[in-house]
Amino acid sequence: MYDIELADVTKVYPSGVLALDHVNLLVRAGEVFGIVGPSGCGKTTALRVIAGLEQPTSGRVHIGGTDVTELETRQRGLGLITQANLLMSNRTAARNITFPLEVAGIEMYRGGDELLDFEASTLRIHHLLERSPKTLSEGERRVVQLARAVIASPSTLLMDEPLAHLEDLVRLRLRADILRIHRARGLTTLLVTASQHDAMAMSDRIVVLFDGVIHQVGTPTDVYERPATAQVATFFGEPSMNVLPARVQAGRGERVVELLGRRVPMWSPCLDPYDGSSVLVGFRPNDVVLGGPADDSIEVEVRATEPLGHETFAETVTPDGVRISCTIPGRAPPVGTTLDLGLRPERLHLFDPSTQLAMLHPAGR
Ligand code: ADP
Ligand code: MG
Numbered sequence: 193m194y195d196i197e198l199a200d201v202t203k204v205y206p207s208g209v210l211a212l213d214h215v216n217l218l219v220r221a222g223e224v225f226g227i228v229g230p231s232g233c234g235k236t237t238a239l240r241v242i243a244g245l246e247q248p249t250s251g252r253v254h255i256g257g258t259d260v261t262e263l264e265t266r267q268r269g270l271g272l273i274t275q276a277n278l279l280m281s282n283r284t285a286a287r288n289i290t291f292p293l294e295v296a297g298i299e300m301y302r303g304g305d306e307l308l309d310f311e312a313s314t315l316r317i318h319h320l321l322e323r324s325p326k327t328l329s330e331g332e333r334r335v336v337q338l339a340r341a342v343i344a345s346p347s348t349l350l351m352d353e354p355l356a357h358l359e360d361l362v363r364l365r366l367r368a369d370i371l372r373i374h375r376a377r378g379l380t381t382l383l384v385t386a387s388q389h390d391a392m393a394m395s396d397r398i399v400v401l402f403d404g405v406i407h408q409v410g411t412p413t414d415v416y417e418r419p420a421t422a423q424v425a426t427f428f429g430e431p432s433m434n435v436l437p438a439r440v441q442a443g444r445g446e447r448v449v450e451l452l453g454r455r456v457p458m459w460s461p462c463l464d465p466y467d468g469s470s471v472l473v474g475f476r477p478n479d480v481v482l483g484g485p486a487d488d489s490i491e492v493e494v495r496a497t498e499p500l501g502h503e504t505f506a507e508t509v510t511p512d513g514v515r516i517s518c519t520i521p522g523r524a525p526p527v528g529t530t531l532d533l534g535l536r537p538e539r540l541h542l543f544d545p546s547t548q549l550a551m552l553h554p555a556g557r
Pocket of ligand 1: 205206207209210211229230231232233234235236237238
């Protein structure tokens with residue numbers, strides 16, 4: 193098993209776009225590692241730099257301890273699924289899958305039948321092998337691409353949005369196929385995805401990128417429970433975390449965070465330097481509690497709802513026009529309904545408004 197390391201990698205495209213900004217990253221041998229972040233944050237660029245499809249402007253790429261920065265893509269021992277990974281329509285699925293063996297040379301091709309059989313068994317696609325790619329469904333084509341990516345025994349598997357635009361059941365199956373191949377072949381797997389659901393479900397660890405800068409590396413649970421910046425907090429987790437400005441006032445022995453005209457007592461020493469100044473307060477929609485009118489409840493009006501079955505996601509707005517999203521039990525209230533929302537002080541995240549860095553997270557549940 194091979195690890196992958198980006199050492200101080202910067203990528204500036206000829207157009208002047210800074211796509212990766214001093215990125216340092218270590219993907220451990222044998223893990224499924226997700227690269228996530230909003231569109232344009234540099235996910236594809238990072239994958240292409242590792243694959244040798246783009247040259248970094250500065251910095252080095254290591255795979256399995258070897259500096260591969262100057263090596264051609266085919267010398268890097270990769271299985272690759274890029275976003276435009278077309279199958280050849282004049283060949284059967286089987287001859288698409290074994291194509292990398294032909295390219296690698298006749299020696300490898302001799303063992304091709306057994307390799308093809310092994311791959312087809314692992315992925316359960318024997319019934320597809322003699323068919324033309326034109327006759328396959330999109331999900332079936334993706335599995336064939338996956339088999340093709342790993343047939344020549346790569347050390348690492350790099351995939352750019354392999355699950356995009358698939359219907360739910362097909363997507364779940366392909367997730368399982370990728371994980372099965374990952375384990376059966378002892379791969380180090382890099383998964384670029386715009387979907388946090390896929391990242392959560394599949395990755396041992398993830399990196400979150402914004403504008404070519406790493407904001408956080410950790411397990412999906414870490415990132416969800418302890419987002420390192422306000423940007424990560426609003427990006428990762430669905431529906432998005434509410435992040436609102438608040439003011440810190442010194443109280444008697446404690447501090448009070450003034451949020452939406454309510455005074456929320458908080459005891460954290462991390463608030464000491466913020467007396468009289470502002471902080472960002474974050475809370476997840478499912479940490480809002482619905483109650484009757486009380487001193488510390490926040491009155492909001494329902495603007496839009498989305499039924500989730502046993503609960504409802506609601507977009508609401510305060511009389512001052514501040515938007516708050518919340519997940520509430522039961523059926524959707526009519527648009528225009530007034531709700532009294534309660535905040536649980538122990539569930540609040542705090543961020544510094546100038547650096548956006550996290551200061552405080554709720555204790556683990
Ligand atoms: P993502 O995959 O996260 O959506 P990309 O890595 O494709 O992001 O792009 C990162 C940034 O680099 C974007 O601003 C994008 O427009 C720019 N970019 C990507 N490829 C090129 C290219 N070949 N030439 C110039 N700019 C590019
Ligand atoms: Mg991309």
